[in-house]
Amino acid sequence: MLTCHASAARNGFRLEVDLEAATxxxxxxxxxxxxxxxxxxxxxAGLDPVEAGQIVVDxxxxxDPAASIRRLPEERSVGYVPQAGLLFPHLSVRENVAxxxxxxxxxxxxxxxxxxxxxxxxxxxELSGGQAQLVALARAQVRRPALLLLDEPLASVDAANRAAxxxxxxxxxxxxxxxxxxxxxxxxxxxxxADRIVVLDNGRVTQDGTIDDLRTHPRSTxxxxxxxxxxxxxxxxxxxxxxxxxxxxxxxxxxxxxxLASVHPRAVSLYLSRPTGSPRNVWLGHIASIEPxxxxxxxxxTGQVDLVAEVTHxxxxxxxxxxxxxxxxxxxxxxxxxx
Amino acid sequence: xxxxxGVLAGIGLALLVVPIAGLLxxxxxxxxxxxxxxxxxxxxxxxxxSVLATTVAVGLGVPLAWLLARGSxxxxxxxxxxxxxxxxxxxVVSGVALLASLGRSGPIGGLIDDLFGITLPFTxxxxxxxxxxxxxxxxxxxxxxxxxxxxxxxxxxxxTLGAGPWRRFRRIALPQAVPALAAGVVLGWARxxxxxxxxxxxxxNLSGRTxxxxxxxxxxxxxxxxxxxxxxxxxxxxxxxxxTAARRAWVR
Numbered sequence: 001m002l003t004c005h006a007s008a009a010r011n012g013f014r015l016e017v018d019l020e021a022a023t024x025x026x027x028x029x030x031x032x033x034x035x036x037x038x039x040x041x042x043x044x045a046g047l048d049p050v051e052a053g054q055i056v057v058d059x060x061x062x063x064d065p066a067a068s069i070r071r072l073p074e075e076r077s078v079g080y081v082p083q084a085g086l087l088f089p090h091l092s093v094r095e096n097v098a099x100x101x102x103x104x105x106x107x108x109x110x111x112x113x114x115x116x117x118x119x120x121x122x123x124x125x126e127l128s129g130g131q132a133q134l135v136a137l138a139r140a141q142v143r144r145p146a147l148l149l150l151d152e153p154l155a156s157v158d159a160a161n162r163a164a165x166x167x168x169x170x171x172x173x174x175x176x177x178x179x180x181x182x183x184x185x186x187x188x189x190x191x192x193x194a195d196r197i198v199v200l201d202n203g204r205v206t207q208d209g210t211i212d213d214l215r216t217h218p219r220s221t222x223x224x225x226x227x228x229x230x231x232x233x234x235x236x237x238x239x240x241x242x243x244x245x246x247x248x249x250x251x252x253x254x255x256x257x258x259x260l261a262s263v264h265p266r267a268v269s270l271y272l273s274r275p276t277g278s279p280r281n282v283w284l285g286h287i288a289s290i291e292p293x294x295x296x297x298x299x300x301x302t303g304q305v306d307l308v309a310e311v312t313h314x315x316x317x318x319x320x321x322x323x324x325x326x327x328x329x330x331x332x333x334x335x336x337x338x339x
Numbered sequence: 340x341x342x343x344x345g346v347l348a349g350i351g352l353a354l355l356v357v358p359i360a361g362l363l364x365x366x367x368x369x370x371x372x373x374x375x376x377x378x379x380x381x382x383x384x385x386x387x388x389s390v391l392a393t394t395v396a397v398g399l400g401v402p403l404a405w406l407l408a409r410g411s412x413x414x415x416x417x418x419x420x421x422x423x424x425x426x427x428x429x430x431v432v433s434g435v436a437l438l439a440s441l442g443r444s445g446p447i448g449g450l451i452d453d454l455f456g457i458t459l460p461f462t463x464x465x466x467x468x469x470x471x472x473x474x475x476x477x478x479x480x481x482x483x484x485x486x487x488x489x490x491x492x493x494x495x496x497x498x499t500l501g502a503g504p505w506r507r508f509r510r511i512a513l514p515q516a517v518p519a520l521a522a523g524v525v526l527g528w529a530r531x532x533x534x535x536x537x538x539x540x541x542x543x544n545l546s547g548r549t550x551x552x553x554x555x556x557x558x559x560x561x562x563x564x565x566x567x568x569x570x571x572x573x574x575x576x577x578x579x580x581x582x583t584a585a586r587r588a589w590v591r
Binding site for chain 1: 490495503510
């Protein structure tokens with residue numbers, strides 16, 4: 001078990017994190033810029049001190065200011081892959097990987113395993129972003145760390161190579177025996193690489209669960225935006241949720257009290273005339289913006305309740321910005337849960 | 340370029356170039372070889388003293404530079420000012436200061452004399468000490484700038500890979516600072532080679548022991564001006580080479 005209860009001041013805000021991790025899961029820490037994600041990794045690696053709290057890995061106390069215990073980075077069994085890899089520019093790829101291990105043959109084994117055998121004698125400046133990232137991973141892995149930390153592992157990889165690097169990364173993360181924690185701002189990356197997602201916002205953990213939990217039960221506007229869901233927070237009475245601005249949305253549940261609700265944008269239907277049938281949520285809205293993406297078009301509709309509808313490119317042709325439009329959402333598509 | 344600035348720049352350039360040109364005109368090119376051969380002792384002393392002084396300055400200046408670049412302690416600004424003092428101090432004052440402290444009647448010089456029977460003033464070791472004193476700040480200044488430019492994140496990564504402070508310094512910081520260190524070595528050596536005031540004050544002008552090229556030039560000027568011109572030419576050429584080399588190291 002890895003437990004990190006850490007409190008530390010970081011450039012103008014306070015990081016206050018309670019995090020537990022097991023060896024049978026890959027944890028992704030997700031959050032907006034400046035949320036403290038990288039600070040958390042630096043604390044785990046021992047690069048920055050904890051002011052109060054405790055870091056314990058497999059029963060070993062790595063840090064406990066109250067007991068004056070602080071293991072330096074070089075005394076922790078940690079593999080740290082910083083943003084953009086940060087290879088040593090004056091060393092070859094092999095020397096980089098061998099830096100942390102006793103035998104140079106070990107470096108060759110790992111470089112081969114990651115498909116980098118042709119780059120053994122290359123200089124870091126000759127590598128692509130993806131190659132540098134994998135070399136940095138090999139450099140950390142060669143020491144077989146108890147805790148593997150990756151900071152934005154795909155941020156410096158160009159789009160063309162991202163899928164390939166992500167595949168190797170995924171395999172390596174799965175095959176690593178220790179604790180694995182990665183930081184990312186990209187939900188796709190988190191979903192592809194991790195089993196569990198910890199949402200960090202303004203230095204605190206605001207949500208912790210699987211990608212499915214996050215998708216269906218977002219607990220903050222940030223998470224809802226991240227997973228692309230409509231998100232509401234209000235007071236429920238028999239499943240009918242009243243929003244702070246007076247809007248009302250009906251769910252199929254019988255929930256009472258403080259409630260949150262999510263609606264998938266694809267469950268929002270748009271009509272040019274008042275829809276027939278029995279959707280429980282129907283109102284006349286106003287198209288504020290139309291934003292095409294690769295597969296769908298996202299239509300932002302204001303009205304009784306502001307939300308986003310996802311329609312096909314063909315379907316979107318019927319609408320234009322500024323139009324009035326009828327909005328319909330089935331009650332069964334409104335997922336309500338206690339706040 | 341505005342004409343006025345051009346004229347002033349031209350005068351400035353003339354101020355720098357005319358003396359060198361004058362020297363080149365006065366150099367007795369035919370007797371050059373003989374003059375240099377006759378000054379073999381001064382050349383030898385200069386090489387020995389400047390190389391030893393550079394070694395001392397690098398050996399002590401690099402750790403000092405590291406302390407200034409990476410330390411964070413009270414009195415750091417004062418320490419930096421102290422280290423740089425010999426750059427602005429008139430060399431003769433440096434010599435007087437050395438004499439006052441390390442001379443036979445000085446507090447430390449007297450102690451060394453009593454304990455080990457070693458006398459520093461008016462010996463080759465004294466000349467090396469004087470040259471080290473003036474070269475050390477240059478090495479420190481340039482090396483500190485080099486260490487400051489090293490990406491600390493790289494040292495942090497090295498720490499997570501199990502490297503302690505000494506290994507991080509030796510394997511990461513030092514190699515990254517090599518261009519700056521090279522420039523520091525060259526500048527320090529040039530300063531040691533050209534040292535006059537502190538040397539003549541502290542070590543005197545003993546032919547074959549403390550008489551370096553600059554001292555030889557100064558004293559030849561009365562006895563045999565042509566020889567002084569020849570020796571000066573040597574120092575001009577060496578200085579030009581040093582500048583080119585240092586610039587290359589800087590620009591890299």
